[in-house]
Amino acid sequence: MGWRWFHQWGSPRWFYERAGRWQLVCGWLALILLVVGSLWGLGFAPVDYQQGNSYRIIYLHVPVAFLAQAMYAAMAVCAVVLFVWKMKLADVAMQSIAVMGFAFTALSLISGAVWGKPTWGTYWVWDARLTSMLILAFLYLGVIGLRAAFQDPDQAGKACGILVLVGVVNLPIIKYSVEWWNTLHQPASLKLTEKPAMPASMWVPLLVNILGYYIAAAYLVLGSMRAIVLQRERRATWVKELVSRA
Amino acid sequence: MSIEKRMLARELKLIAARPGDILKPMWFLMLVISMVPLALAPDSGLLAEIGSAMIWVATLLALLLNTEHLFQSDFSDGVLEQWLFLDRPLAWLVGLKLIAHWLFHVLPLILITPIAGLMLSVPTEVLLALLITLFVATPALTCFSGLGAALTLGSTRSGILGVLVMMPLFVPVVILAAGVLIRATDGSDTLPLLALLGAFSVVAATLVPIAVSAAIRLNIGGSN
Numbered sequence: 001m002g003w004r005w006f007h008q009w010g011s012p013r014w015f016y017e018r019a020g021r022w023q024l025v026c027g028w029l030a031l032i033l034l035v036v037g038s039l040w041g042l043g044f045a046p047v048d049y050q051q052g053n054s055y056r057i058i059y060l061h062v063p064v065a066f067l068a069q070a071m072y073a074a075m076a077v078c079a080v081v082l083f084v085w086k087m088k089l090a091d092v093a094m095q096s097i098a099v100m101g102f103a104f105t106a107l108s109l110i111s112g113a114v115w116g117k118p119t120w121g122t123y124w125v126w127d128a129r130l131t132s133m134l135i136l137a138f139l140y141l142g143v144i145g146l147r148a149a150f151q152d153p154d155q156a157g158k159a160c161g162i163l164v165l166v167g168v169v170n171l172p173i174i175k176y177s178v179e180w181w182n183t184l185h186q187p188a189s190l191k192l193t194e195k196p197a198m199p200a201s202m203w204v205p206l207l208v209n210i211l212g213y214y215i216a217a218a219y220l221v222l223g224s225m226r227a228i229v230l231q232r233e234r235r236a237t238w239v240k241e242l243v244s245r246a
Numbered sequence: 247m248s249i250e251k252r253m254l255a256r257e258l259k260l261i262a263a264r265p266g267d268i269l270k271p272m273w274f275l276m277l278v279i280s281m282v283p284l285a286l287a288p289d290s291g292l293l294a295e296i297g298s299a300m301i302w303v304a305t306l307l308a309l310l311l312n313t314e315h316l317f318q319s320d321f322s323d324g325v326l327e328q329w330l331f332l333d334r335p336l337a338w339l340v341g342l343k344l345i346a347h348w349l350f351h352v353l354p355l356i357l358i359t360p361i362a363g364l365m366l367s368v369p370t371e372v373l374l375a376l377l378i379t380l381f382v383a384t385p386a387l388t389c390f391s392g393l394g395a396a397l398t399l400g401s402t403r404s405g406i407l408g409v410l411v412m413m414p415l416f417v418p419v420v421i422l423a424a425g426v427l428i429r430a431t432d433g434s435d436t437l438p439l440l441a442l443l444g445a446f447s448v449v450a451a452t453l454v455p456i457a458v459s460a461a462i463r464l465n466i467g468g469s470n
């Protein structure tokens with residue numbers, strides 16, 4: 001009896017219905033936070049004395065870059081859940097997080113490039129953080145590609161789980177090796193010297209936006225998970241009833 | 247004869263039956279190396295400067311080419327299924343297969359790199375460092391590309407996916423090896439980096455076979 005809260009996660013139908021409600025809450029919350037944070041950050045936060053207005057891209061770039069890394073960790077947690085409890089929903093989560101994670105990584109690379117042009121004078125430098133983000137994008141692509149190679153979703157899920165777990169062990173090694181490589185080659189001093197400590201009027205809207213983007217990511221992942229559940233359970237009666245009603 | 251000895255004997259027999267499998271990656275390596283001076287100016291100092299890095303990348307590619315189908319024939323003729331019934335852990339057998347592969351397929355590749363080095367006029371002390379890094383790093387590379395090969399076993403339309411999936415994981419190995427080569431060029435101490443590279447190889451050789459055996463299990467389990 002005490003395990004009901006846990007076992008109900010095994011039911012796709014239960015998840016589909018609940019996730020719809022959670023999605024609604026997340027959607028509105030994210031919308032409010034993002035509107036408040038973005039308006040505040042873009043319109044009212046003070047101008048940076050070094051970078052002028054171009055620094056304002058941090059209100060997009062920083063949350064997205066955080067998410068890009070956090071989502072790989074989330075995917076690894078799902079992989080562990082998949083192998084330990086054989087929970088199929090964890091595989092569904094892994095599938096949608098891989099796509100969203102890649103999207104966020106790409107977005108952080110693109111927004112970084114857009115910011116880099118006016119600030120550094122170039123779209124791309126082989127900086128440690130940029131390089132490890134690029135590798136992260138390739139790791140996400142690998143997970144997406146591996147899943148696409150299998151016809152059977154169970155098999156695909158297990159294969160992706162192995163890849164994600166091997167990847168998550170290697171990720172810190174990759175990150176530190178890339179940082180070390182960067183110091184080894186002593187790149188041109190394109191970096192901003194000594195970041196000024198941010199005043200509260202700058203970082204509070206950033207914090208609001210970070211929270212907003214995290215909740216928006218939850219909204220997106222839940223939405224895509226619901227779609228995947230429907231697709232995988234397409235032969236179940238409850239899905240057929242749902243579709244015929246719509 | 248123990249199972250281990252018989253496995254090694256079988257690998258040798260397979261090689262004797264198809265010696266081309268060993269030659270093709272070496273052939274590929276030499277072709278890539280010949281392309282480099284054609285793409286650059288042949289007599290520039292640039293060649294000697296980037297030669298060792300080029301050889302490293304070319305060897306890496308040749309190794310990937312070589313390992314891509316590591317388990318494919320054993321999978322399709324049912325040998326892998328027989329492994330499941332042996333009284334040995336699957337990871338152990340996978341480890342043996344990887345060792346045999348390294349000995350018979352990767353080692354020849356390493357042994358011809360000095361010729362490539364001479365062709366690109368790489369200085370002798372750098373050439374020596376290159377050889378050592380390849381010896382130390384290739385076990386890790388073999389293990390990871392073996393994992394890529396095992397993960398995509400059951401899928402008929404994967405193409406070079408196994409390679410694409412595993413290549414990002416090579417980043418630390420390539421960076422450390424490049425560090426050794428740079429230090430060898432300067433004449434500074436290469437031992438700390440070689441030790442790190444060796445540690446990476448040892449950890450990979452210990453843990454990756456477990457992941458490979460899980461990948462083989464899922465591909466065999468899925469097909470019936």
